[in-house]
Amino acid sequence: KAGVTQTPRYLIKTRGQQVTLSCSPISGHRSVSWYQQTPGQGLQFLFEYFSETQRNKGNFPGRFSGRQFSNSRSEMNVSTLELGDSALYLCASRRDREGYTFGSGTRLTVV
C-alpha cells in the first residue's frame, strides 16, 4: 500500500518568494497534518486538515497557509519566504485515531 507522498523532495527558493508543497495521504486517510522540523526548534505542528476543513492550527505566522482538496490531498503555502523558513516540512496522514504516518518530507532551503 502506498505511503504518504510529498513533492518535491528538495526545493531551493530565494528570500521573498513563495512556495507550495504538496502531500498525498494514504488512501482512505482523511486527516492530513503538517510539521516543520528545524535543528533549533525541533518538530513543530503547523496545521491539520480533515475533510477539507482546517481543524487545528499551530503557532505560526499568517505567511504559512494550507488547504485540503476533496480527494484529501493537501498543499501548504509559505509566502514572502524568510531565511528562517529553511526546514524539513513533513506531512502526516491518519485515519481516525490511529498512529500518524509520515511522508519523507520536503527539504526547503531559502537563500
Place this chain on the structure above:
Amino acid sequence: AQSVTQLGSHVSVSEGALVLLRCNYSSSVPPYLFWYVQYPNQGLQLLLKYTTGATLVKGINGFEAEFKKSETSFHLTKPSAHMSDAAEYFCAVTEGAGGTSYGKLTFGQGTILTVHP
C-alpha cells in the same frame, strides 16, 4: 496544554546492550503516546503507540515501551541494541478521548542513539 521531555539528547550504547530512551509528558487529558524513529534525510517512522488498554506496548524492531501514568512516563526500551538502531528517536503526545485537539502531535526534542560495535 501538552509537553514532552526527552531526557538526554544523545545516548550511546554498545551493540548488544540494553537501550533505554526516556520520555516524560504532561497532558491535561488522558494522552495518546507515540515513539517515532528518524533516519538521516528521511521522514518519521512509527515504532509503537499507546492509546488505551495494556500499558506495555510492543512495537517494531524489538522495541517496547511502558505507559506509567503515576510517573507520567513512556520510556522506550530494547533488550539488545543493533547497529541498525542508530538513529534519532522522538517521543510524541496527543490528546486522547475527550480531548479537542487530538489531531496535533507534540514532540520531544529527540534523542540521538549511537550504537558502538
